[in-house]
Amino acid sequence: MARQELLPGQKRFSIGAAAADVGLVFWFIFSLFPIAWMLLLALKNDQQQTTTYFQFSPTWSNFATVVSDKGTQMTSVDFKASLITSLINCGGAVIVSLVIGIPAAYAAGRWRYRGSEDLMFQMLSFRFAPELMVIVPLFVIYNQIGLFDTKVGMIWVLQLVTMPLVVWILRSYFQDLPEDLEQAALLDGYTRKRAFLMVALPIVRPGIAAAALLAFIFAWNNYVFPLILADTNAGTVTVAITKFLGGGGQAYYNLTAAAAIIAALPPLILALTIQRYLVRGLSFGAVKA
Amino acid sequence: MATVSISDLRKAFGKTKAVDGISVDIANGEFFVILGPSGAGKTTTLKSVAGLIDVDGGAVTIGGTDVTRVEPYHRNVAMAFESYALYPQKTVSENLASPLKSGRTGKYNESQRTERIDQVTTTLGINHLLKRFPRELSNGQRQRVALGRVLVRPADIYLLDEPLSHLDAKLRAAMRAELKQLGAMSNTTTLYVTHDYQEALALGDRIAVMRKGRLVQIGTPQQIWRRPADTFVARALGQPEINLLDGVVDDGRIRLGDGSFDVPVPRDARCDRGDRVRVGLRPCDIHVVDANADRSAIHGRVVLAERLGRNVELTVDVAGAELIVLASGREGVGEGAQVGLTVADSDIHVFAAGDGDTPRLGPVERESALEATQ
DSSP, rough: OOOOOOOOTOOOOOOHHHHHHHHHHHHHHHHHHHHHHHHHHHSSOTTTTTTTTTTTOSSSSSHHHHHHHOOOOSSOOOHHHHHHHHHHHHHHHHHHHHHHHHHHHHHHHHHOOTTTTHHHHHHHHHHTSSSSHHHHHHHHHHHHHHOTTTTTHHHHHHHHHHHHHHHHHHHHHHHHHOHHHHHHHHHHOOOOHIIHHHHHHHHHHHHHHHHHHHHHHHHHHHOOHHHHHOOTTTTOOHHHHEEEEETTTTHHHHHHHHHHHHHHHHHHHHHHHHHHGOOOOOOTSSSSO | OOOOEOOOOOOEEETTTEEEEEEEEOOOOOOEEEEEOSSSSSSHHHHHHHOOOOOOOOEEEETTTTTTOOGGGOOOOEOTTTTOOOOSSHHHHHHHHEEEEHHSSOOOOOHHHHHHHHHHHHHHHTTTOOOOOOOOOOOOHHHHHHHHHHHHHHEEEEEESSSSSSSOOOHHHHHHHHHHHHHHHHSEEEEEEEEEEEEEEESEEEEEEEEEEEEEEEOHHHHHHHHBBBHHHHEEEESSOOEEEEEEETTTTTEEEHHHTEEEEEEOOOOTTTTEEEEEGGGGGGGETTTTTOOTSSSEEEEEEEEEETTHHHHHHHTTTEEEEOOOSTTTOOOTTTEEEEGGGGGGEEESSSOOOOOBOOOOOOOOOOOOOO
16 A cells, blocks of 8 residues: 655554553553542442442432531541631641742842852751651640640641742742843832832742642641641641541541542632633743743 | 943952943933943943942942942933843833832823823834733834833933844844934933944944953044054954954065065054054955056955945955955956055054954054043
């Protein structure tokens, strides 16, 4: 058979590429499986949760139980309250991180001063050590200064997670920003502070959105800090989920799964709302390419 | 309007001395051009006057006041950046309104602002672009907006950093002519940085030629062109570049090439018999004559003839030395032709012998004193 001429952009069929595609499809299914499994589990009743795979009588009652009930027979967790606590803790941590982190990132991105690199490195080094390593001293300190199981205490400790993220992400945004823009504002008659607020800040807004989203997700999913440093008052949703596993009594896997799905919703909603700010290239046209 | 005086300005970035002891006095209303290759320290000098750079040493005085340690927003200078530096999130009209809204360039109400913006955009031919964002403009339009942001406000000094460099050749020539005609420009002391010698010669009341952080020569376009202080200045101006030939002084003549041709020693040149020198001849100062008619002419053979628009660039082989000659094209000489070349005595530049940049042998009008321009 004569070889057909190909149109521009048209590719010849190849076995290697087809095999790669099939492989990717399998990998995709495999990586989605935990989520699919969780969804299925959340729809099973107590009897079927450990005895069935794909065939069961689905029910929404688990979600209702998780949200409405102030705990099941085995647990005493107020899931709704922990959801709100999580929002306060993580929202608070992200806001504090942005308020302090944005100016810090700007300073770190714009000026080099004695020890500036060391300072940035030190901030990142919070993330080197496993949280478990610092949790015992933190627990002792929190107990002594009365921050144990307080929202202020949680916001403070979640800071360790979100601040380095915000500063490091935004620093690179500020570094990419041409200095000429702020200098132009200075010559227009604006002070450095106003030049920062008027020129630099609006341009890095996509970066701020991205950093805030990432920081929120990291704070939201943090488990070790709220597990050790909080209880009923400042306990977050990550800890509340595990309470459904029963702690020695009957494990409600179906309720755990339902709670996990609900807990995943706020970051998901936040990500979807913030998405339109995540466009880059906003500074295009400001300076010559 | 104000005088500007820079004295012994120094700024180093790491080990690189960007500006290495510059002193210059600029008169009120003067159009002062700093000319130099990239990396010469032109922009650093300009930003030092603007206050955007913490200088290592020296002083900047504007209108008689030492402003060396004064914040940029207190200096009342306007600057057009080489990169345009337009605010990307603001429209053209918001960009132009920005200096009027800061409150440090005078108080304006809404209608006064509109009037000023309208005036400047009409002058620059960009008033149909007011609603657009910088990303929606061509480079030429961005350039005009950047210039507009300078002109829209009253300022003691205008600082223009390569304002025409990113335009295509045609637009650049047009804008160059426009710049010269702008009323505001002729009334306000202007520092203009460029690497284009034509812009410098066309626009400047005076030109400072800069190299490696130092000023090599300051003078009027005429002085810089007629009496370059050294071979660097001579080479910086003119396209094609000036011809530099090694020679030996002998009996009122300078023998060039293998010694078989010579040029007279110009009257003001300071050199003695037996001195080794370099002779500079600008391609446009060399005239092509009939090889047989003029016995005193330098004789050579045309190796290459390239037509460049209205001129023809000839490469002429003269006794082993290659001379670039800019001919009008009417001589009708082609490749391989024997030609005679003449140069006026006053167009012969004599420099010290050696490699690299060597000084002129003869009087150089170096001036640093304040000079009124009008």
